Amino acid sequence: MKNVLEFEGGYQAVITYDPEIEMFRGEFVGLNGGADFYVKDAESLKREGKTSLDVFLRMCAEDGVQPKKTQGKFALRLPPDVYHSAAVAAAAEGKSLNTFITDAVRQAVAGA
Structure with missing residues (x-):
């Protein structure tokens, strides 16, 4: 990277x-x-x-603290039209919106 x-x-x-x-x-x-x-x-x-x-x-x-974060959480704010389009696309693929966005981010960073 x-x-x-x-x-x-x-x-x-x-x-x-x-x-x-x-x-x-x-x-x-x-x-x-x-x-x-x-x-x-x-x-x-x-x-x-x-x-x-x-x-x-x-x-x-x-x-006695674990050095690495084990899970990431963040609030994602999307414009209404993007949110709607993502929700429809996720449902069309039989995925939750979270899974759909996780897959998109995973794909984006795989090529980085």
């Missing part, structure tokens, strides 16, 4: 560049808390990312 660094254990960090401070920022996603890191050069991304992740995982272990 573009702008995503993979780390041991299936952890992933999205990398962005902030021209205002002239630094790269890595932010881990899918965690039960925040873990990020900043570096000046691309060569430091993996090293600093590993350090940040190690600190986060150690804190989770100390607190």
